[in-house]
Amino acid sequence: MKTPIVDFVKNYADAKTARFHMPGHKGKSFLGMEALDITEIGGADVLSCPHGILAESEENATSLFGTAHTFYSTEGSSLAIKAMLALVTTATPRGASRPRILAGRNAHKAFLYACALLDLQVTWLYPSPEERLCSCVITPKDLEAALATMEEPPAAVYLTSPDYLGQTSDIAGIAACCRAHGIPLLVDNAHGAYLKFLSPSRHPMDLGATMCCDSAHKTLPVLTGGAYLHLSKEADPSLVERARGMLALFASTSPSYLILQSLDACNRYLTNGYRERLAACLERVAALKEALGDKGIPQLSCEPLKLIPAPRAIGYTGEALAEHLRSAGVEAEFYDDTHLVLMITPENDAEDLRRLEEALFRLPRKEALPSPALPAILPHTAPLSIREAILSPSQAIPVALAEGRICATPTVSCPPAIPIVISGERITAADVELLAHYGQDTVDVIVEE
Ligand SMILES: Cc1ncc(COP(=O)(O)O)c(C=O)c1O
Missing domain, CATH: 3.90.1150.150 (Aspartate Aminotransferase, domain 1)
Incomplete structure (x- = not known):
C-alpha cells in the first residue's frame, strides 16, 4: 500500500526548501521532528476538502476498513464524536423538536460536549449496579425495552463499545434492532480500531453500525490524536457527503501533518503482516x-x-x-x-x-479487600438541558456542599473521562459520595439567584 503523505513530506524535508510558511519553527530542530511538521502548503492537499495526497491516503484507509468512507481526524475520537452527532442533527427535519439521542450512560465527556454544542437531548440507558460508572453493557433486549418506552423514536442510538474496562455490547444484535426501527447506530469504538483485524472482524462497521469513531492512536501504532470517523456502506449516502463538513465544523484549520503521516504510515503497517x-x-x-x-x-x-x-x-x-x-x-x-x-x-x-x-x-498475596459499596448510577431530575447547564454562569464549590445544586460543566476523573454527574442534573447525596470516591474535591455548579 502506498504512503502518499509520508512520501510527500519526506521529499519536501529532503529538499531543504526555505520555508516561508507556517509553522514558525521553519523545519529547524527543537524537539527533533520539526523537519517533518508541515502545514497545508502547495501539493500537501487540504484536509477539509482533499483532492490530492490526503484524499489518496484516506481512500487507502477506506479500502482497509471496507467502509463507504473513512475520514481522518487529527483531533482524536473527540472530534469524530462531535461530527457523528452533528450528522444526526443535520438529518433532523427543520422545525422538528431538538433531536434526542438514546445513549449508554458510560459515554465519554466528548459526547456531552457535542450535546451542548448541538443542543441535543439525551435519554440514558443505565448500567447495572455492578458495572458502576465505566461500563454499561446493553443487550438488544434492553434496547427494545427502552425504545418501547419512548414517545418518539430517537434520532440515534449511541453506545460505547469496547469501554475503558474492555467490556463490549452485542453490536450485531443491537444493529439489527436499530435497522428494524430505522434508527442509526453510532458507536464510540475509540478503544477498538484493532477489532477490524481479528478473524473474524469484531469491528462495529462489520457488525452493522451506521458510523463509528476509532482512536487509531489507542490501539494502533499511530501518534496521539490520530483517529478515524467511519461511515458504513449501508448509511444514507447524504450522510457520507455531509461528513467532511461536519468534521470541519469542529476541527482546527491546522491539522497536524505529523499525525497525518502517522495515519498514512499505519495503512501500510496494517497491510504488512499486521x-x-x-x-x-x-x-x-x-x-x-x-x-x-x-x-x-x-x-x-x-x-x-x-x-x-x-x-x-x-x-x-x-x-x-x-x-x-x-x-x-x-x-x-x-x-x-x-x-x-x-x-x-x-x-x-x-x-x-x-x-x-x-x-x-x-507481588505478595494478601487477604482480599472487600469491594467498596458505591451507590448505583440512577436517573436524576434535570432542571436544565446539557447545553443550558454547560453554557450558564457557574462556580466551583467543594463537593461536600454540592447536594441539591445543578451540575454545570461535567466533573470527570481523567481517564476515563466519564461524567460522574451529567450537566443539568440536580446533584444528589449519592453523587456527592461518588464524586468523593473518584477523588474530586470540587464540582462545577450553576450559579443560582
Ligand atoms: C471511550 C472513549 N471515547 C472517546 C475518547 C476520546 O478519544 P480521543 O482521546 O481520541 O479524542 C476516549 C479517550 O480516552 C475514550 O476512552
Missing part, C-alpha cells in the same frame, strides 16, 4: 492471562488486548498495584480504587510482557 503479528500477540496475552490465573491473580473478562487484574482480590487497591508496577518499570493505562487497566498491542515486545508478568508474580 494480522499475523496481532494473532501472535493475542496468543502471548492469552498465555499471560492464563499464567496469572494459575498464580491466583483473577482478572476481569474483557476484550483481548486489555489485561485487567482484580487488585482487591489479592489484597490491593488499583492505586497500590499501580505503584508496585511502577517500581518495577511498568506503567498502567488506568487505575482507581478497584481496577487496574493494562493496554497491550503487538508493539509490546516479549521483554515488556516478561517484566509485567514478573512484577505481578513477585
Whole structure:
C-alpha cells in the first residue's frame, strides 16, 4: 500500500526548501521532528476538502476498513464524536423538536460536549449496579425495552463499545434492532480500531453500525490524536457527503501533518503482516492471562488486548498495584480504587510482557479487600438541558456542599473521562459520595439567584 503523505513530506524535508510558511519553527530542530511538521502548503492537499495526497491516503484507509468512507481526524475520537452527532442533527427535519439521542450512560465527556454544542437531548440507558460508572453493557433486549418506552423514536442510538474496562455490547444484535426501527447506530469504538483485524472482524462497521469513531492512536501504532470517523456502506449516502463538513465544523484549520503521516504510515503497517503479528500477540496475552490465573491473580473478562487484574482480590487497591508496577518499570493505562487497566498491542515486545508478568508474580498475596459499596448510577431530575447547564454562569464549590445544586460543566476523573454527574442534573447525596470516591474535591455548579 502506498504512503502518499509520508512520501510527500519526506521529499519536501529532503529538499531543504526555505520555508516561508507556517509553522514558525521553519523545519529547524527543537524537539527533533520539526523537519517533518508541515502545514497545508502547495501539493500537501487540504484536509477539509482533499483532492490530492490526503484524499489518496484516506481512500487507502477506506479500502482497509471496507467502509463507504473513512475520514481522518487529527483531533482524536473527540472530534469524530462531535461530527457523528452533528450528522444526526443535520438529518433532523427543520422545525422538528431538538433531536434526542438514546445513549449508554458510560459515554465519554466528548459526547456531552457535542450535546451542548448541538443542543441535543439525551435519554440514558443505565448500567447495572455492578458495572458502576465505566461500563454499561446493553443487550438488544434492553434496547427494545427502552425504545418501547419512548414517545418518539430517537434520532440515534449511541453506545460505547469496547469501554475503558474492555467490556463490549452485542453490536450485531443491537444493529439489527436499530435497522428494524430505522434508527442509526453510532458507536464510540475509540478503544477498538484493532477489532477490524481479528478473524473474524469484531469491528462495529462489520457488525452493522451506521458510523463509528476509532482512536487509531489507542490501539494502533499511530501518534496521539490520530483517529478515524467511519461511515458504513449501508448509511444514507447524504450522510457520507455531509461528513467532511461536519468534521470541519469542529476541527482546527491546522491539522497536524505529523499525525497525518502517522495515519498514512499505519495503512501500510496494517497491510504488512499486521494480522499475523496481532494473532501472535493475542496468543502471548492469552498465555499471560492464563499464567496469572494459575498464580491466583483473577482478572476481569474483557476484550483481548486489555489485561485487567482484580487488585482487591489479592489484597490491593488499583492505586497500590499501580505503584508496585511502577517500581518495577511498568506503567498502567488506568487505575482507581478497584481496577487496574493494562493496554497491550503487538508493539509490546516479549521483554515488556516478561517484566509485567514478573512484577505481578513477585507481588505478595494478601487477604482480599472487600469491594467498596458505591451507590448505583440512577436517573436524576434535570432542571436544565446539557447545553443550558454547560453554557450558564457557574462556580466551583467543594463537593461536600454540592447536594441539591445543578451540575454545570461535567466533573470527570481523567481517564476515563466519564461524567460522574451529567450537566443539568440536580446533584444528589449519592453523587456527592461518588464524586468523593473518584477523588474530586470540587464540582462545577450553576450559579443560582
Ligand atoms: C471511550 C472513549 N471515547 C472517546 C475518547 C476520546 O478519544 P480521543 O482521546 O481520541 O479524542 C476516549 C479517550 O480516552 C475514550 O476512552
